[in-house]
Amino acid sequence: MRHSKNIAIVGTGLVGSLLALHLRRSGHTVTVFDRRPDVRKVEFSGRSINLAMSNRGWKALREAGVEEEVRKLAIPLYQRAMHVNSSPVYFQKYGKEGEAIYSISRGVLNRKMIDLAEAAGAEFRFEEKVWDVDLSEAKLYTGESEKGEWKEYDFDLIFGADGAFSRVRHKMQRQSRFNYSQHFIDVGYKELRIPANADGTHKLDKNSFHIWPRGEFMLIAMPNLDGSFTCTLFLPFEGEYSFETITTEAAAEKFFADFFPDIHEEISNLTRDFFRNPTSALVTVKCFPWTYYDKIALVGDAAHAVVPFFGQGMNAGFEDISDLMNLHETHDNDWETIFKEYQERRKPNADAIAELSYRNFMEMSSKTADPKFLLRKKIEKKFAEKHPEKWVPVYSRVTFSDKPYSEALKTGDMQAKIMDSVMSLPGIAEKWDSEEVEQRILSLLEESGNR
Amino acid sequence: MRHSKNIAIVGTGLVGSLLALHLRRSGHTVTVFDRRPDVRKVEFSGRSINLAMSNRGWKALREAGVEEEVRKLAIPLYQRAMHVNSSPVYFQKYGKEGEAIYSISRGVLNRKMIDLAEAAGAEFRFEEKVWDVDLSEAKLYTGESEKGEWKEYDFDLIFGADGAFSRVRHKMQRQSRFNYSQHFIDVGYKELRIPANADGTHKLDKNSFHIWPRGEFMLIAMPNLDGSFTCTLFLPFEGEYSFETITTEAAAEKFFADFFPDIHEEISNLTRDFFRNPTSALVTVKCFPWTYYDKIALVGDAAHAVVPFFGQGMNAGFEDISDLMNLHETHDNDWETIFKEYQERRKPNADAIAELSYRNFMEMSSKTADPKFLLRKKIEKKFAEKHPEKWVPVYSRVTFSDKPYSEALKTGDMQAKIMDSVMSLPGIAEKWDSEEVEQRILSLLEESGNR
Structure with missing residues (x-):
């Protein structure tokens, strides 16, 4: 039997509670801290955006053995309903027949995840504020106030699952050579x-x-x-x-x-x-490294907060846990190796989904009503339907697959280049569904494949 | 007479002491805090890079009335001396006849600047650690340790001149919508x-x-x-x-x-x-906003730390003070307006010098020994000498002028594009000093001017 570790998780959000559940199932002792009250006992904050659970999220839940439980809380969304001024509502299918994203209330899901982790034996300590972390000793310090008395806890490992304004990351940030950025959109x-x-x-x-x-x-x-x-x-x-x-x-x-x-x-x-309800800001957070030897690791928003316009924030965080637990499976309790491979594998993907989410912000807000953009989408859609093996849209790569986000970004850039070229063809508005356009895309794809 | 303000400056480095001097000359009460001991009484840290004072630095010193004093500490450098493996040393003039940058020891200059500010009546409080700042009340909290007893100070204005890891900025960073990045090079x-x-x-x-x-x-x-x-x-x-x-x-x-x-x-x-001696890391820090209403402003590295490869870190910081004091002249004690205009004016220039410094890192370390790069520089140099009104090199724009850094960056990009095109001419290595090449540059300049 695997040697059991004494593990702390800071943050009882979705990613923290999924991690708690997983680590309990692997036989570790798990304590989860949160500065806020138990979300199961209070009104949710009124600053939430409903979650869009997609493939990566479901995969992580399946691995944790709780997919079916969570399915009961979710409503499948098969399409976008576009309410464009002065037009009747029109619909855009998300993917192929049966492909859907799933709407779940954040509060409802969070309560369920905490219930599941608690039932699995994780200890939850709500309203206990973490003020400091000793990185090399994996110690946590909690207390009523930053300047007041602190209680010291000793752990083997600490995970920072404490969100975009993570206290654990804040401590890591004080090291030299820690790269960090936070960027708010307007x-x-x-x-x-x-x-x-x-x-x-x-x-x-x-x-x-x-x-x-x-x-x-x-x-x-x-x-x-x-x-x-x-x-x-x-x-x-x-x-x-x-x-x-x-x-x-x-x-x-x-x-x-x-x-x-x-x-x-x-x-x-x-x-x-x-x-x-309060007005909330939207931030992209990037940092590196995400881990400190075999002691500390950041997961979810603490490592990579993104703007919500691809509906992937929670999915990306769940995928962190999925990858981490697979590495745990492979390397047993060699946490230095696990953490090293975890950050190397996840960082490029986190950067990619940050970029894709930011681009979707531009696209969803300003371009979805632009006729040229709609024409472009129409051409892409037609081509993708006719040549599904040659053209998987970025949205599908991100949402309905578990291939790395970084590949989706790369393919998306390639597709965008091809579409730029197609859209600049004279008379494209008239001949958009001609064989000429189709052949043009095929030959551009060929070229880009050979490069 | 102007109403006198009670002003705190955090940081007794070059920028902090220049600001102290200036503000005293304008009749304000000035207290300067530093967590470190008085540099006049201790050995300097052994982690310094000599300063290269250039035009912007001298201008700020002149405005503070201390240019002549500082000139005595400086050695003019008219040229680069290139020690390339297995070649004799060769020299590259920096600018036109008489143009030079000036080598000054950081320790020597810092001691002098503190002497001057102290003589002008600024109060220096060394080894007093600032732990917290009340942004809206302009209060400072100092003490032996972060968790110990603190002393509270009340000011009208507080300047953060406390360097790349600024405590004052650290407090501003906790506000929502504060953009921040720190990026270390390898x-x-x-x-x-x-x-x-x-x-x-x-x-x-x-x-x-x-x-x-x-x-x-x-x-x-x-x-x-x-x-x-x-x-x-x-x-x-x-x-x-x-x-x-x-x-x-x-x-x-x-x-x-x-x-x-x-x-x-x-x-x-x-x-x-x-x-x-210790090994030190090199960081680029960007943030925004730099100010908080009429209460707080960041200056120098606290607002915009850059890598040292253009020799402009201190010059850019001194230029902050130059701009600030000119705005103070214009707007008297309307600090809200001063701070607003200050950050709007300085931010694009700080971003530009960060970018230019980073590029020079690439250039100085890897390209200065590359024959293609040297040929490129030779062509530029010849053209600039023949057409000094048409081609002012970026280095000169940054170092020997006080035009905005952002203009230097823009012109530099334009020049780089032209030189890319020139370097791709067939047989450029042979015909580099031909009239054909000269004419080509002239016509590319014409084109870019008309765009």
Whole structure:
């Protein structure tokens, strides 16, 4: 039997609790710390974006033996529902027949994951604030306040699963030669809600991811099991339409009425939530290294926070755990090797999904209403359907596969180059579905394959 | 008379003491804090690189009325002295007749600047550690240790001049939407020393900046007033020749003998210093914003640390002070406006000098020995001499002008594009000084000007 380690995890979010579950199943002693109260006992924060669980997330849950449990909490979304101003809603399938992403409420999933980890024997210590970490000794220091009395804990390993503003990473950052960046975009977000109909049914198609792209800003809505939708308004902090300018109820009502006429019955709900819920910022965090010898490792957002526009934040974090546990399987308790291979394998993929998520931010907010962009997508789609083995769209590579994100980025760049060239063909708008265009793409693919 | 403010500066380095001097001259009360001891009373740290004072630095000193005092500490360097393996030393003039950069020992200059600021009435509080800053109230908290008793100070304004690992910035970084990055290069450095001859004269040409470019690594030497040279060895942390591999005296001696044969008499000095002095890392720090309302501002490395390969770190910091004080002149005590304009003006220039410094790292270490690079430089030089109004080299724009760094970067990119095109002309090695090439550059310049 494997020698059992005494392991701390800082952070009881999704990634922390999945890791706790896995490590318990491997026979380790696991203590999970969180500065916040138990999410099972309090109202969730009102700053959440619904999760879009996709292939990588399911794979990690399957490996932890809890896929079926979680499936019960999820609603499959087979398509985007595009609410473009003054057009009827139209739908874009995400993938092939049966391929879907799954909407899950963050609060609901988090509570379930903690339940599962606790049932497996992990100890959860809520409202216990970690203030300092001794990296080389794997010690944690907790207490009421940063300047007050601290309690010292001794562990064999510590995982930082404490999110984009990780305290564990903060300590690693003080070492020399630790690369780090945090970059905020100029757009923030706000959680809003569309309640269920009186009979508990959904007010919009429940198997779609709803998008209202409006150039500088965007509203999205994802279904919940109780018939409601969790909406997220992405809006600039400053500018004509922004969190800075929409400060009165009248202004908010006018904003919702002007830009989201097809849900005008929800205006009072949206307006109420607009002023009740906090405005949150969106950050990309990159750092390296992610580990410290055989003592410390960062996982999930603590290592690689991304903007949410590819719906991959949680999936990428779950994939960290998947990779880590596979390495644990291979290298048993040789944690120095595990951590080394973990960061080498994950870092390029984390950078790739950060880049892809940022690009999707540009695409979803501003381009989804641009006719040239739509034409481009139409050409790609037609070609991909006819030559599925030659053209797997980036979205599918990211969402419906478990091949490395870095490969998806590389292929995406290659495809983008080809499409740039195709879109510059004279008269492309007219001849977009001609054999000439198809042949052109085939020959460009050939060229790029031979390079 | 202008209303006097009670101002704190954190950091008694070059930029902090220049700012203290300036603010005293403007009638403010100034207290300068440093966690380290008074540099006038202790041996300097042995991790210094000699300063190359150039136009921007001198301008700031002139505005503070101390240019002449500092000139006495400086040795003009008119040229690079290139020590290329197995060739005799050759020289490259820096600029036009009389243009020079000035070698100054960091310790010597820092002591002088503190003397000057103190004489002007600034209060210096050494060995007093700042642990926390209240941004909105402009309060400082100091004490023996982070967890111990703290003393509270109340100010009107606080400047963070506390370097690349600034504590003041650290506090600003905790705000939402604060962009930050720290990026270390894989090369570190070590201070070494070549002592004077017995008669006090210099062992190498004293009016040159000496460079031994060796591909992956590089040695430089800059003269001091006492006849010695401060040398800096830039060497990778890992790899064949690296701080990781050179760990014995024998290995160091062999390294110096193999690669720096023309200073083989210095081997024992170099070897002694190699093991006595610390190895330091090199970091680029970027952040934004630099200011907090009318309360807090970052200056110098705290706002924009750059790698030292353009010799502009201190010059850029001094230029911050120059710009700040000019804005103070214009806007009197409207510090909110001063800070806003200061960061808007300086940020693009700080980003530009970071980029230019990083590029020079690539250029100085690996390319200065490459024949193609030397040919390229030769063509540029010839053209610049013939058409001085049409082609001011980037080095001159950065070093011998006070036009914005961002313009130098832009012009540099344009020139690089032209030179890429020129270098790809067939037979360029033979016809490099032909009229054809000259005409080609002229027409490319014309084109780029019309774009």
